[in-house]
Amino acid sequence: MTTAKRDTYTPETLLSVAVQVFNERGYDGTSMEHLSRAAGISKSSIYHHVTGKEELLRRAVSRALDELFGILDEEHARVGRAVERLEYVVRRMVEVLISDLPYVTLLLRVRGNTGTERWALERRRDFDHRVADLLKAAAAEGDVRVDMEGRLATRLVFGMINSIVEWYRPGGGGTTAGDVADAVVRLVFGGLRKAE
Amino acid sequence: MTTAKRDTYTPETLLSVAVQVFNERGYDGTSMEHLSRAAGISKSSIYHHVTGKEELLRRAVSRALDELFGILDEEHARVGRAVERLEYVVRRMVEVLISDLPYVTLLLRVRGNTGTERWALERRRDFDHRVADLLKAAAAEGDVRVDMEGRLATRLVFGMINSIVEWYRPGGGGTTAGDVADAVVRLVFGGLRKAE
Known part of the structure; x- marks a missing residue:
């Protein structure tokens, strides 16, 4: 945990410490006292920010x-056949999840007890719907199978992607964001079974 | 929450109440007092069981x-080509997860603070390895693609399956365990993209 000197403290470093504490203790279980101790600055200094x-x-x-x-x-999410755009979005979701791991982890653990949490859940639902619409468009263009319900398929794909926050550790075992993104795209679009 | 009469209380109903409370409050956050109140019986009655x-x-x-x-x-998990056995195991995992939803949810949330939790994590790892071995066997038999690392593929498939506890509600929206199992098997083995 950082013990940055008070005079080098910025809103950005405070945010980064807060996210770490929220993820460790849960948002509900975190007090300003916990944040103050983890950041090594007084509560009144936090209230300054x-x-x-x-x-x-x-x-x-x-x-x-x-x-x-x-x-x-992004251009590849807007232009082209829906299945290609969907594949691009799935790949980029994995990349964003890994590059902003603590922030996305926190987002995925939001529960809805405060106004901010309910707002975040609503925004997450909006995002899910945008991706579900892409899947629907890809089905309409005849590029994805239609033998499973679109909402169910979207949930399962999000479930797979979101589960990455539970085990991915940067630098751990040499698995890069690119490796994970490749595996997710191959699995989601091609499946495990080798084509005949 | 049940308020079963004390004389009809069985270890099984107590267990079912305890699982519900553990899932709601977290295991660490649950006291015997909470269990006693939820079950509607005294703490000493619980200690009787x-x-x-x-x-x-x-x-x-x-x-x-x-x-x-x-x-x-089960026979289909033991006999036949590895890819077929793997497919069977994946389908049955989804079915067990849904039929024993509160119990599997609790298992997936275990953190490792007590001996029992560490034992459960160890058993989960054993199970994961058994499934990973099946995937490896299927790759050796030439039936699954080998362009992604087996451990990564296993983690992603487990991530998809385990995520079901986050949103599946029995009777909700008319999606049955069979629908979910079909969708998982199709997605995991065939992928979203329609075969050329």
């Missing part, structure tokens, strides 16, 4: 949400 | 583990 822990939560999940929604604005 | 909450945890996760390991002893 933010109004309280809910603002830190909002900034943290916003960062994850902005990265995820940003994917949908 | 078990030595404490850790024994309830052990019984609950044992039930889930026994069901999961039981799959591997």
Whole structure:
């Protein structure tokens, strides 16, 4: 845990410490006292930067949400056949999840007890729907199988991607974000079974 | 929550109440007082059945583990080409997860703070290895693709299956265990993309 000197403290380092503490203790279980101790600065210094822990939560999940929604604005997510756009989005979701691992982990653990949490859940649902729409478009274009319900397929694909936060550790075992993204794309689009 | 009369109380109903409370409050956050209130019986009545909450945890996760390991002893998991056995095991994992949803949910949330939790994690790892071995055998028989690392593929497939506990609700939306098992098997083995 960082023990940055007070005079080098920035809102960004405070946010990074807060996200780590939220992920370890749970957001509900984290007090300003915990944040103050983990950051090595006084509570009043924290209040100099933010109004309280809910603002830190909002900034943290916003960062994850902005990265995820940003994917949908990228050229390869907007142009081309739906199945190709979907494949691109799935790959980029894995990359964002790994590059912003603590922030996405926090986003995925949000439970809905506060206004900020309910807002984050709503935004997550919006994102899920955007991806489900892409899957629907790919089915309409005849490129994906239609022998399973679209919503179910989307949930399972998100389940696989989101589970990565449970075991992926940067630098652990030499598995790179690219390796994981490749495996997810191959599995989701091609399946395990070798083509006849 | 049940408020069964004391004289109709059985170890089985106590276990079922305990699993529900553990899943709601987390195992660490559950006291004997919570269990006593949820079950509507005194703490000493609970101690009549078990030595404490850790024994309830052990019984609950044992039930889930026994069901999961039981799959591997079933005929279709033992006889035939490895890819077919793997497909059978994946389907049955989904079915067990849904039929024993609260028990498997608890098993998946175990963290490792007590001896029982560490034992459960160890047993889960054993099960994961058994499934990973099946995948390896299927690759050796030439039936599954080998362009992704086996351990990574296993983790992703388990991630997809385990994520079902986060959203599946019995009777919700008319999606049956069979629908979910079919979708998982199709997705995992065939992938989303329609064969050329």
